Amino acid sequence: MNGFLVTHAALWPLLVPVSGVAITTCLWNHPRAQRFAARATIALLFAAALLLLDTVIRDGVQVVRFGGWAAPFGIVFTVDALGAAMVAITGLLAAATMLFGAADIRRREERAGFHPLFLGMLAGVNGAFLTGDIFNLYVWFEVMLITSTGLLVIGRSRAQIDGALRYAVLNLFSTLFFLTGVALLYGATGTLNMADLARVVPRMEPSIQLTISALLLFCGFGIKAGYFPLFFWLPASYHTASITVAAIFAGLLTKVGVYACFRVFTLIFPLEGAGMREILAVIAAATMLFGVFGAAVQWDVRRILSFHIVSQIGYMLLGLAISTEAALAGAIFYVIHHIVVKANLFLIAGAIHRAAGTWDLREAGGLLRRNPLLAALFLVPALSLGGVPPLSGFWAKFLVIDATFRAGEGLLAGVALFVGLLTLFSMSKIWIEAFWKPALAERRCAGRVPAPMLLAIGGLAAVTLAISFLPEPFVVYARSAAAGLLDPAAYVAAGLAAAGGQ
Amino acid sequence: MHLLYAFALSLIAACGLYLALSRHAVSLIIGINLISAAVNLVIFYAGRIVTRAPAIIPEGEQVLAADAANPVPQALILTAIVIGFSLTAVLASIALQTWRRLGSLDLRRNGYAEALGSPFDGKGGRP
Numbered sequence: 001m002n003g004f005l006v007t008h009a010a011l012w013p014l015l016v017p018v019s020g021v022a023i024t025t026c027l028w029n030h031p032r033a034q035r036f037a038a039r040a041t042i043a044l045l046f047a048a049a050l051l052l053l054d055t056v057i058r059d060g061v062q063v064v065r066f067g068g069w070a071a072p073f074g075i076v077f078t079v080d081a082l083g084a085a086m087v088a089i090t091g092l093l094a095a096a097t098m099l100f101g102a103a104d105i106r107r108r109e110e111r112a113g114f115h116p117l118f119l120g121m122l123a124g125v126n127g128a129f130l131t132g133d134i135f136n137l138y139v140w141f142e143v144m145l146i147t148s149t150g151l152l153v154i155g156r157s158r159a160q161i162d163g164a165l166r167y168a169v170l171n172l173f174s175t176l177f178f179l180t181g182v183a184l185l186y187g188a189t190g191t192l193n194m195a196d197l198a199r200v201v202p203r204m205e206p207s208i209q210l211t212i213s214a215l216l217l218f219c220g221f222g223i224k225a226g227y228f229p230l231f232f233w234l235p236a237s238y239h240t241a242s243i244t245v246a247a248i249f250a251g252l253l254t255k256v257g258v259y260a261c262f263r264v265f266t267l268i269f270p271l272e273g274a275g276m277r278e279i280l281a282v283i284a285a286a287t288m289l290f291g292v293f294g295a296a297v298q299w300d301v302r303r304i305l306s307f308h309i310v311s312q313i314g315y316m317l318l319g320l321a322i323s324t325e326a327a328l329a330g331a332i333f334y335v336i337h338h339i340v341v342k343a344n345l346f347l348i349a350g351a352i353h354r355a356a357g358t359w360d361l362r363e364a365g366g367l368l369r370r371n372p373l374l375a376a377l378f379l380v381p382a383l384s385l386g387g388v389p390p391l392s393g394f395w396a397k398f399l400v401i402d403a404t405f406r407a408g409e410g411l412l413a414g415v416a417l418f419v420g421l422l423t424l425f426s427m428s429k430i431w432i433e434a435f436w437k438p439a440l441a442e443r444r445c446a447g448r449v450p451a452p453m454l455l456a457i458g459g460l461a462a463v464t465l466a467i468s469f470l471p472e473p474f475v476v477y478a479r480s481a482a483a484g485l486l487d488p489a490a491y492v493a494a495g496l497a498a499a500g501g502q
Numbered sequence: 503m504h505l506l507y508a509f510a511l512s513l514i515a516a517c518g519l520y521l522a523l524s525r526h527a528v529s530l531i532i533g534i535n536l537i538s539a540a541v542n543l544v545i546f547y548a549g550r551i552v553t554r555a556p557a558i559i560p561e562g563e564q565v566l567a568a569d570a571a572n573p574v575p576q577a578l579i580l581t582a583i584v585i586g587f588s589l590t591a592v593l594a595s596i597a598l599q600t601w602r603r604l605g606s607l608d609l610r611r612n613g614y615a616e617a618l619g620s621p622f623d624g625k626g627g628r629p
Contacts, residue, residue: 135578142585146592153596161599163615165527168593172534179582180541186575187548240615 009055010062010079010130012048013087016041017123024115031110038115042098045122049091056084057477061484061494063132071496072196078132078495081481082332086129086259089339092463093251094122100347100456101244109154109242117154120147121248128256132495134182134268135192137260141178141224145171148253151245152237163240170223170233174257178220184213185268195495198267198488214269214276221264225257227317228286231310235294238309239302239359243350246302250309251343255335258316262331266485271323280321281412288314288419295426300359301349301434304426305342308385311419312338318416319400322407328482330399333474337384337392337467344381344460348374351449351457352434361430366439374449375435380461382431384468386424392467399475507543507551515540527597527607531590538586542579549575 005012020041027034056062056079064077079087098118105114124144131137145168153164186192188209189200204210223230234254238246271277291311298304316338319331349359355371356364368375384391397420404413467474484490514536521533549572557573559566566573597607604612 135581139581139585142589146588149592149596153599156599156603158604158614161596161603161614162612165593165596165600165609165612166615168589168596169522169530169534172589172593176534176538176541179538180544183541183545183548183575183578186545186578187550192574236615 005051006055008064009048009052010064010077013045013052013091013126014077014123014130016045016048017119017126020045020119021116021123024119025113028113028116031107034115035110038119039098041119042094042122045126046091046095049088049126052079053084053088056081061490063494063497072191072193075136076132076193076195076495077130078195078491079130080484080491080494081477082259082262082485083129085332085336085477085481086255087126089336090122090125090129090252093248093339093343096456096460097244097248097251097343097347099452099459100247100350103450103452104242104244104350106155112154112156113150114154117147117150118245118248121151124148125252125256129259132194133192134185134194134197134264138175138178138182141175141256141260144253144256145175148249152241152249154245155242157240159240163237166233167237174220174223174230176220177216177223181213181216181220184209184216188213193495194263194267195488195492198492199496201268202270210269214265217264217269218261218276221257221261222283223257224254225261225317226254226287226310226313228283228290228314231287231291231313234310235303235306238306239300243302243346243353247343247346247350250305250346251339254309254313255339258313258335261317262320262328262485265320266323266328267488267491271321277321277323280317281409284314284317284321285412285415286314287311287317288415292419292422292426296422299361301352301361301430302346302359304361304430305345305349308345308423308426309342311423312342312385314419315397315400315416318404318412321412322404322409323486324403324407325479325482325486327400327403327407328485329475329478330396330403332481333399333471333478334396336474336478337396337464340460340463340467341381341384341393344457344464345385347453347457347460348378348381351453352378354447354449354453356434357447361433363440364434365437368435370439371449373454374457377454377457377461378431378435380464382427383424384464386427387420388424390468392464392471395468395471395475399478503551507547511540511543511547514543525609527600527609530609531593531597534593535586535590538582538589542582542586545575545578545582 020038023037024034027037062079066075121144124140124147127140128137131140149164149168152167153160188207189197191197191200226234238249241249265271288311291307291314295304295307298307316331316334319327319334351374352364353359355367355374358364384393387393387397401413401416518533518536518540521529521536524530555567555570557566557571601607606612
């Protein structure tokens with residue numbers, strides 16, 4: 001039994017939420033049972049993700065084949081160190097947001113199908129991290145898109161409907177670009193298995209078909225991840241979602257785009273000598289700058305945080321653009337740190353709203369006196385996002401910027417440092433306006449922050465502190481994941497091995 | 503034949519893009535559908551267009567005939583069509599809600615998401 005669990009470790013993080021969707025849909029008219037089933041599913045999902053992480057650390061790349069097809073023909077799940085880490089962090093975030101949602105999700109939203117959509121989105125995200133087949137990756141992107149649109153619009157307010165239309169249409173363009181890129185890639189190479197593509201593409205002559213395919217994939221992932229010229233859908237829609245949903249979107253969805261970029265542009269189209277690196281470097285710098293300046297003029301907490309997602313994506317892209325092992329390791333560390341911190345900041349925004357009765361910072365205030373615990377909990381992710389030592393953001397920024405300097409790109413490193421300063425400015429704005437400033441005379445209905453919210457925020461803050469004070473194992477892990485990306489021999493060998501699993 | 507096919511599908515994509523640039527939500531959705539139809543045809547083309555045997559294993563044989571058409575793009579397109587259909591359903595339901603709740607399908611007039619938290623208006627509203 002135990003052996004069976006471990007040999008199919010790559011399957012459970014997908015199978016658990018998919019069965020959860022089925023069960024919660026069947027229990028649509030029994031809200032209490034549905035809620036219980038959803039929570040049990042999330043707990044199982046977290047356990048499955050940890051099992052997968054453990055298995056990958058011990059045994060290396062995990063492969064599951066479907067339908068008994070031989071190596072490059074069927075759909076495979078190929079999980080290496082990067083994929084396993086992303087799945088594990090997804091499990092953690094799902095657990096934290098579900099805990100937060102216990103106090104935040106309204107009965108009406110549950111009746112509208114929150115639980116099945118939430119689990120379906122997690123299935124899509126995990127599927128994207130697990131799969132070793134590029135067309136299958138497209139399918140998971142679409143699963144994510146449909147369920148996340150449903151989640152976005154779940155409160156049926158006017159702003160949500162408007163935001164959801166923008167979100168769905170622009171993301172649909174992203175997946176259409178992606179699909180066209182896959183079609184051209186298939187036409188040129190005749191295979192869809194990523195391990196096989198990694199073997200075939202570098203041996204082929206450079207052709208216009210491959211170039212267009214690479215650019216289309218880049219644009220498709222770019223819209224998903226929110227790169228510089230393509231990020232406009234993100235601040236236009238994320239702030240309309242209910243805060244539990246916004247937190248998990250902010251933590252995971254853009255990072256799936258970043259993950260896909262990491263995967264495709266190291267494995268299939270390595271960046272060296274293709275002229276893409278310079279483009280990528282410029283886009284990374286512009287993403288950082290535009291995101292952080294966009295945040296500087298906003299007064300809505302959620303809007304500020306949405307723009308910061310964009311700016312932080314730039315750092316990850318910078319790591320990919322430099323593309324040395326140290327830089328990639330820094331970028332992977334950055335992704336992991338960022339998912340925890342950013343989701344936590346969104347949860348805190350929800351708690352601020354609960355405590356101050358408004359989203360607008362100018363109308364908030366006095367929280368330091370009324371709610372010192374929340375203020376302390378805000379400082380951990382906020383200072384971490386700004387890159388203050390010794391918090392996790394400092395290590396992440398240090399790794400990326402150090403690798404950038406070592407690669408001789410002083411200007412890019414300068415931009416990254418400058419953006420870090422502006423990030424700190426934005427965070428201090430939230431601090432001053434919401435916490436430090438005395439409360440306004442005519443206060444809106446102000447309430448207490450429920451315990452599950454504080455528990456979820458505290459849990460994620462504890463994870464951030466753990467990464468901050470014990471960065472060594474995380475850095476070592478990120479290095480091994482980066483080495484696996486730059487030298488995909490193990491990934492290719494596992495993905496193509498002729499053993500007839502499943 | 504190849505040229506004709508390419509022109510036909512680029513025409514479909516162009517019509518789709520034209521409709522997608524419209525300010526009207528329903529034209530937008532139809533436009534996206536046309537573009538995704540064009541993308542499906544690109545996948546079909548990736549499997550090469552030839553007039554050979556269908557991708558069916560004859561009775562008594564174990565493998566496909568050497569001159570059979572490539573079955574993979576057909577499987578891909580089937581998947582893409584199903585996904586496209588469900589996305590259209592989602593978009594159409596959002597458009598319906600837009601019509602019911604916002605009272606207009608003209609996207610220029612619907613700025614409810616933008617109105618929230620803008621630095622230039624006095625009050626940040628609740629969603």
